[in-house]
Amino acid sequence: MLNLILFGPPGSGKGTQSEKIIQKYKLVHISTGDLLREEVANQTELGMKAKKIMDSGELVSDRIVIGMIRKKLEEHRAGPGFIFDGFPRTVAQARELRKALTDYDEEISVMISLDVPREELVKRLLNRGKETGRTDDNLETINNRIDVYEKQTIPVAHYYDKMRKYVPVDGMGSIDAIFKRIVKVIDQLK
Ligand code: AP5
Secondary structure, three states: OEEEEEEOOOOOOHHHHHHHHHHHHOOEEEEHHHHHHHHHHOOOHHHHHHHHHHHHOOOOOHHHHHHHHHHHHHHOOOOOEEEEEOOOOOHHHHHHHHHHHHHOOOOOOEEEEEEOOHHHHHHHHHHHHHHHOOOOOOHHHHHHHHHHHHHHHHHHHHHHHHOOOEEEEEOOOOHHHHHHHHHHHHHOOO
């Protein structure tokens, strides 16, 4: 199985590149942001609680997110592999993912991290907010999401770096140029 983590700050292009990776490698896409937004849209109890947190740019609790991930892993355990987008976001989540994959005799193959400077992230997200109306794409929440990423999520990169699984990729340029860089990393794993 090929199990990838697509890592990077808000607006770095994780969702955009995930779509292309899934098409090429036929992986199962697990985006915790998308799963949470689905809960919000369906107005579930979990969704109601998550919405406030997401609109402020803070992280939803590890317990909730890990529960969602375990369910997805169980549903697709016989598949070709996974692409994790927006997860893990804390070291506790990374440890739990490791445990969950070990239960299926699996492990993370690589963490690909998209490097994009802050000013470009803000530009992309403000633009997406205008186009899609996503409620966390306003300046105040965007800045908080990037701050939260720097404080709570960057340690996850160090966690995988220690295991020699962290590969940074330049996330600037055209979508296709970035995709080519990602494909090069994945194809070197084979
Ligand atoms: P989540 O949905 O994961 O948001 P995020 O990490 O902030 O990432 P984004 O979806 O905003 O950006 P992206 O990197 O996918 O970029 P995209 O491809 O869309 O999380 C939302 C919230 O949910 C969190 O704040 C938190 O509250 C909660 N949450 C989620 N997961 C959690 C977890 N594991 N634990 C706890 N809480 C969690 O691109 C952005 C824009 O740029 C698009 O408009 C795109 O068209 C454009 N673009 C893409 N590539 C390029 C390019 N090369 N050039 C120019 N524009 C580009």
